[in-house]
Amino acid sequence: MSDKKHAAYICAGCGLGERLDIAALEAVAKKxxxxxxxRTHPFLCSEEGVAMIRADIESEGVTHAAICACSRRAKTEAFNFPTTAIARGNLREGVIWVRPDTEEARETTQEMAEDYVRMACAEVKAMTQPAGNPNTGMNKTLLVVGGGISGMTAALEASKAGYKVVLVEKTGSLGGWAARLHRRVPTREPFKSPEDTGVADMLAAIEADPNIKVYLNATIAKTSGAPGRFKVDIAVESGPTVTEDIGAIVQATGFTLYDAGKLPHLGYGKSPHVVDQAGLEALARAANGGPIKRADGKEVKSVVFVQCAGQRDASGEHLPYCSGHCCNTSIKQAIYFKDANPDVDAVVLYTDLRTPGNxxxxxxxxxxxGVIFSKGVVSEVVPAGDGLSVKFHDLILDDRNAQIEADLVVLATGxxxxxxxxxxxxxAPQVEGQEAPAEGEVKPVSILNLTYRQGPDIPQFKWGFTDSHFICFPYETRRTAIYAAGPVRRPMDIAQAIEDATGAAMKAIQAMENAGLGxxxxxxxxxLSFPTARLEGCTQCKRCTVECPFGAIDEDEKRYPVFNESRCRRCGTCMGACPVRVISFENYSVNTVGAQIKAVNIPDEFENKPRILILACENDAYPALDMAALNRNCYSAxxxxxxxxxxxSVNTIWITDALNSGYDGVMLMGCKHGEDYQCHFVKGSELGRYRMSKVYDTLKGMNLEPERVLDLEVAITDLHTLPRKIDDYVAKIQQIGPSPFKGF
Amino acid sequence: MTSVVATNQTILVVGGGIAGMTAALEAAETGKRVVLVEKNPWLGGRTAQLYRYFPKMCHPTCGLEINLRRLKANPNVQVLTLAEVTGISGQKGDYTVTVRLKPRYVNEKCTACGDCAQAVATEIPDAFNYGLGKVKAAYLPHSMAYPMRYVLDPAIIGTPEAEAARAACKYGAIDLDQKEEVVSLKAGAIIWATGWRPYDAAKITPYRYGEFPNVITNVEFERLADPHGPTGGRILRPSDGREAKNIAFIQCAGSRDENHLRHCSRFCCMGSLKQTHYVQEKYGDEGKSTIYYIDIRAIDRFEDFYAKVRANPNVTFIKSKVARISQDKDGNPVCWGVNTEGYKRYANTHDLVVLAVGMEPEVKGVDIPAEVMSDSSGFIMADPLNGAIFGAGCATNALDVNRAVQSATAAALRAVQVVNQIARAEA
Amino acid sequence: MSELNQQMAARYKNNFLKEIEEQAEMGEWVKMCMQCGVCSGSCPTHFHPGWEHPPQEIFMMIRAGKREEVLTSPSMWMCTSCYNCYVRCPRKLPITHIMHGIAEYAYRLGLAPKMQPTLHLSQTFWNNCIKTGRVNEVRLTQSLYFKDGFMAGIKKGLEMKDVALGLIKAKRLNILEALGFGHKCKDVQGIHRMLAKARELEAKRKGAKAQAA
Structure with a gap:
């Protein structure tokens, strides 16, 4: 403790000197x-100001600094002292920019500023600057699960960057779906003709690549460990299980074509001449550029493509989504026919033709x-004579009884x-022995067999896809260093899968590098911070292991939590969840926040100056408050x-402590949760809110009005509405009256 | 003089929109040294100018906040704003690049306090809001601008106003002697992420954009709906400031059109579907949207978003490319055309028409100062002949944000491969 | 049914699109339409009172094999050649020309509606014009006015008499043309030989095209 040295720096620039009593702030920091x-500086972020702080760090041995100036989001380059614990007292965006510059506002504004100085001092004293733990796992071999186009791409691209790859494919050969295609949709100018699938070239490249080790007929039996130190058991058919040391994982397990057997109304199963897109590829491969023949050997003279077969389905019976590639795929297949014989009649029946970009x-x-495109909805495909009759509603000609005869019908299933x-x-609650699967239902087989407390695979997003929910961050799965690529993530074509797999390899490489550095x-x-637990105080309640949105915490045989640091995203949900408060980060803990709450000066009930605590999410709500300030949108002092x-990460103790110590109200500002959740930690705001719903019982126990805690959903754009909401809440609290806990 | 630290193991990223920022950050967070060059005085690009994203209806500034935090925390990235690449020489693994830096007239001492803006009266069109409003000639480009520094517009340089701005700054942050400079730097690989520009709607003459004030573009509509925008988030029509409650969205304004853009711009269908939500959000059942379309391209898992908009009784879909727009005596735009599903003629009066203009690659018509292959629409096409110049984001294809970020992440790996190779060779 | 019509119907059986591609001028463009409808909406005639089938619909009908309906339709004859559709078509289809091509083909097959005004005018104008190489305006007007009967012709004539008198006064109309006088080409025989040669060339070209099919 003796080697700690605390300093406070107060800025008088940006109007702080004119609006605030800086000497009083100094006194507060000191006493x-x-x-x-x-120290006070007229322009703290200037070269001289920064040099002053740096000199104190270097020659005075300052280890902890409270910088009372602007928001922690501003002047980050200037106030960057990597070895020093820093707290920021937000006097500019937090105080003077949100307060009117009037004589009557002066007193409360000054009180606000003094509190922020107190809070910054209290926070910094409770902090330790994290040094990081570099011993978390140094393995830099990438595991790629799935040997289709996506998997092969990820393997080759990672290898090109100098990384070793283990590629696991469950069938006897690499290539996946692409290997079953005759040609692929063009990926290059002039985008006019189907092109070679590229599979042969990739196979040759993998064969020749000493960085890539391939396991065929193999599946993942077990994945344990964490980023940088995964141990993966690979079960090889007719061979012993092999264990590989792995740094990160790309899951590129692809897709299965929707079962056309579920579409009897479209003739599948009723006639051998109704095929799905895979069936047509097989016929085209057999024809190899010559006229395409049906199963019965007859040359096809007319073909109809039915788009969205069992897709974009509103009935709930089939796939609700669009698979994106099928319009281009049908176009490609129609061209197979036209290129082999221009006299073949090829008709594509679609509702919306979706051929983005080129x-x-x-x-x-x-x-x-000469391929004909008709906007129409197919109602039925029935055998007619030697071929088929396709009945549809022609939407352009508004003909409900349109009909086309064809030798072959291709269903574009998803x-x-x-x-x-x-x-x-x-x-969902499970009772052993009660889960007899419904007749004929196939239980899904785990792909990764993770030994994680929270289940064997990566969480799914929608309709089974393991996509990210974030638009800006499409690779963010909820399992650190495990990335999905290709159609397992989102329906996509080959060109996109190649791009996607390259990106996923990038993220996996990055994850390995960072795991090694802690x-x-x-x-x-x-x-560099990471959660640690005082296990002697732990009650084995398992809340942290259950709630961690990233599956970072396992349980040992005595049900104590086992933290896997490199899986952790540092959101603090475990810390918020812990009822006995034994989990903390070096620079963010029950204490760092608790000390700030306690530091605030609570006026007594006769002063009529309520105190309201805002706990604001740093990703959205806090920036919204900052931007409100930048636009000089004022709110209550x-x-x-x-x-x-x-x-x-909000622990309920903060709220009960605040109310116990005389705060009149607490506002929680967090991101949207639910289906379109905004929380960057996926479940954080939802779990936090669930926890807060229990606070109301506590309030009842304390004989406090439920309004004293307000849970507010805040978006980063709420810069105009948020100040109003704050003022409304303050008015309401004033109406309710002061907290009875004041002065205790 | 601006100093840039770079070697042939440095990755140069050109363009500071979401693709460029992503590429820069992904590479930097993998331990690579990156120089990020942006021609605007701020980072974030066109996504920062959007109100919400489809399909989540979340705010792009939220992701921007995270990306800026990543950037602020990462010493591996050097950002150059107001910067344009003027020359590239050398080859894969060993490029020399010249960058022209325009003066900002404000240095790093700026605290964004805003005193200079108080001292200046001249107003210029607000570029961030596509010129829909005005800003002072000493301005902070937007609330999340990074670097968080004011800019002096060249329009007032050399006038007493510039002097007044300098006098108003207590921190010596205004430097009127700044000159345009050219810096030269080394790079092993280059990521070209210069994004897109909205197609010039004035070229679609039957729609009378620029002539009828109540015919605007989709990017402008984003600014109207955004609380950060010129109307504080109220959808007001430009002609008379009246609330626009009956809004037409015209798809393929420029896209899928051999007279204009021959490609499909991909994002505009979802963009307009999203914008009908804005109308609903602001006006409830009083807000009416009409989408005129050829095909609704709500690709892959966006289908449910489309289905929800379809189910909204306040949104009408008309399968038709609008033939022309006229204006009635009250300044209301009237859309003329034929609903092709059954040949139904219409002449519909709206409060406001939003043209869903397509994406034109920013590189089109602008020379990349190096040999780079492009397709017939002007998008960069990957090719071994490009050496270690890799396209990313909308410079390579018409992409939505999600796909642009994927593309940028992939481009980052391609660049990392090159610099790793050099590192191995030099080790 | 004309002989040519029967011939063509038999040759192309159920592939009307192909028939149009090969037989109608500019017909090969029909397949490129993407049904956006901008042509239909751009047509100045479509609001008063409108065609039965606008271009984009005609194209779809062709693809759907609605041969009889298309070829007997008066729609193609409504085109005023304003070229709005042509310049706006996002696929750059020469729509004006395609419509004329289809109309001409329908006429050739004898399927064009008999008393359709545009068709009637074209036919009358042509017949009138090729006689002397110059239009006999009085006779042309007469045959147009009297197409719906004698009384209708008289009525129309009286309606227009002020215009006619004005034209005569300005020497823009020679009343003697009614008797067969008036201007004509110097070498009427030459004109007729030229037209005969053009017909021969056209027939040869179409024959070759049909042969190739």
Whole structure:
């Protein structure tokens, strides 16, 4: 403890000097904040100001600094002292920019500023600057699960960057779906003709690549460990199980074509001349550029493609989504026919033709070859004579009884992801022995067989796809260093799968590199702090292991939590969950926030100055408050805002402590949860809110009105509405009256 | 003089939109040294100018906040704003690049306090809001601008106003002597992520954009709906400031059209579907949207988003490319055309028409100062001939944000492969 | 049914699109339409009172094999050649020309509606014009006015008499043309030989095209 030295730096620039009594702030830092060094500078972020702080660090041995100036989001380059614990007292965006510059506001504004100085001093004293733990796992071999186009791409691209790869494929050969195609949709100018699938070239490249080790007829029997130190058991058919040391994982397990057998109304199963797109590829491969023949050997003279077969289905019976590639695929297949024999009649029946980007050129190229496109909804495909009759509603001519005869009908069915076990459905209460599967139902087989407390596979998003829910961060799965690529993630074509797999390999490489350095992955990338638990105080309640959105915490045989640091994203949900408060980060803990709450000066009930605590998510709500300030949108001087990593990290003790010590109200500002959740820690705000719902019982126990805690959903754009909401809440609290706990 | 630290193991990223930022950050967080060059005085690109994203209806500034935090925390990235690449020489693994830096007239001492703006009266069109509003000639480009520094517009340089701005700054942050400079730097690989520009709607003459004030573009509509925008988030029509409650969205304004853009721009269908939510959000059942379309391209898992909009009784879909727009005596735009599903003629009066203009690659018509292959629409096409110049995001294809980020992440790996190779060779 | 019509119907059986591609001028463009409808909406005639089938619908009908309906339709004859559709078509289809091509083909097959005004005018104009190489305006007007009967012709004539008198006064109309006088080409025989040669060339070209099919 003796080697700690605390200092506070107060800025008088940006109007702070004019609006605030800086000398009083200094006194607060010294007397109440107990700072050993307190300095004021007229322009703290200037070269001289920064040099002053640096000199104190270097020659005075300052280890902890409370910088009372602007928001922690501003001037980050200037106030960057990597070895020093830093707390920021937000006097500019948090105080003077949100307060009117009037004589009557002066007193409360000053009180607000003094509190933020107290809070910064209290926070910094409770902090330790994290040094990071570099011994978390140094393995840098990438595991790729699935040997289709996506998997092969990820393997080759990672190898090109200098990384070793283990590629596991469950069948006897690499190539996946692409190997079953005759040709692929063009990926290059002029986008007019189907092109070679590229599979042979990739196979040759993998064969020749000493960095890539391939296991065929193999599946993953077990994955344990964490990023940088995974141990993966690979079960090889007719051979012993092999264990590989792995740093990160790309799951590229692809898709299965939707079962056309579920579409009897479209003739599948009723006539051998109704095929799905895979069936047509097989016929085209057999023809090898010559006229395409049906199963019975007859040359096809007319073919109809039925788009969206069992897709975009609103009835709930089939796939609700669009598989994206099928319009281009049908165009490609129609071109197979036209290129072999221009006299074949090829008709594509669609409702919306979806050929984005240069697909438009491919569409035109097919039209130019005489492929006919009709906007219509197919109601039925029935055998007629030697061929088939397709009945449809022609939407352009508004003809409900349109009909085309064809030798062959191709159904464009969709992609069903091979994503393993839906672990979220496993979390529903299960009673052993009661889960007799419904007749004929196939239980999904796990792909990764993770030994994680929270289930064997990556959580799924929608309809079985393991996609990210974030638009800006499409690779973020909920399992650190395990990335999905290709159609298992989202329906996609080959060109996109190649791009996607390359990106996934990038993320996996990055995850391995950072795991080795003890750095967190997205969204707190680079964060060196990590949670530690005082296990002697742990009651084995398992809340932390259950709630961790990233499956970072396992349980040992005595049901104590086992933290896997490199899986952790540093959101603090475990810390918020812990009822006995034994989990903390070096620089973010029950204490760092608790000390700030306690530091605030609570006026007595006669002063009529309520105190309201704001716990604001640092990702959205806190920036919204900052931007409100930047636009000089004022709000009440009775609130004190503390940024939190996530609403999920909010421990209820903070709220009960605040209310017990005389705060009149607490506002929780977190991101949207539910289906379109905004929380960057996925479940954080939802879990936090669930926890808060229990606070109301506590309030009842304390004889306090439920309004004293307000849970507010805040978006980053709420810069105009948020100040109003704060003021409304303050008014309401004033109406309710002061907390009876004041003065105790 | 700006100093840039770079070697042939440095990755140069051109363009600071979401693709460029992503590429830069993914590489930097893998331990690579990156120089990020952006021609605007701020980072974030066109996504920062969107109100919400489809299909989640979340705010792009939320992701921008995370990306900026990543950037602020990462010493591996050097950002150059107001910067444009003017020359590239050398080859894969060994490029020399010249970058022209325009003066900002504000240095790093700026605290964004805003005193300079108080001292200046001249107003210029607000570029961040596509010129829909005005800003002072000393301005912070937007609330999340990074670097968080003011900019002095060249329009007032050399005038007493510039001097007044300098006098108003207590921190010596205004430097009127800044000159345009050219810096030269080394790079092993280059990621070209210069994004897209909205197709010039004035070229679609029957729609009378630029002539009828109540015919606007989809990117402008984003600014109207955004609380950060010129109307504070109220959908007001430009002609008379009246609330626009009956809004037409015209798809393929420029896209899928051999007279304009021959490709499909992919994002505009979802963009307009999203924008009908804005109308609903602001006006409830009083807000009416009409989408004129050829094909609704709500690709892959966006289908349910489309289905929900379809189910909204306040949104009408008309399968038709609008033939022309006229204007009635009250300044209301009237859309003329034929609903092709059954040949139903219409002449529909709306409060406001939003043209869903397509994406034109920013590289089109602008020379990349190096040999780079492009397709017939002007998008960069991957090719071995490009050496270690890799396209990313909308410079390579018409992409939505999600796919642009994927593309940028992939581009980052391609660049990392090159610099790793050099590192191995030099080790 | 004309002989040519029967011949063509038999040759192309159920592939009307192919028939149009090969037989109608510019017919090969029909397949490129993507049904956006901008042509239909751009047509100045479509609001008063409109065609039965606008271009984009005609194209779809061709693809759907609605041969009889298309070829007997008066729609193609409504085109005023304003070229709005042509310049706006996102696929750059020469729609104006395609419509004329289809109309001409329908006429050739003898399927064009008999008393359709545009068709009637074209036919009358042509017949009138090729006689002397110059239009006999009085006779042309007469045959147009009297197409729906004698009384209708008289009525129309009286309606237009002020215009006619004005034209005569300005020497823009020679009343003697009614008797067969008036201007004509110097070498009427030459004109007729030229037209005969053009017909021969056209027939040869179409024959070759049909042969190739």
């Amino acid at each position: 109440e904040g107990k700072m050993q060094i307190v 697909g438009e050129d491919f569409y035109r190229a097919a039209q130019n070859r 992609m069903v992801p091979n994503s393993g076990v839906n672990i979220d459905s496993l979390t 750095r967190a992955a997205h969204p707190r990338s680079g964060d 009775y609130v004190r805002a503390i940024p939190v990593r996530c609403l999920g």
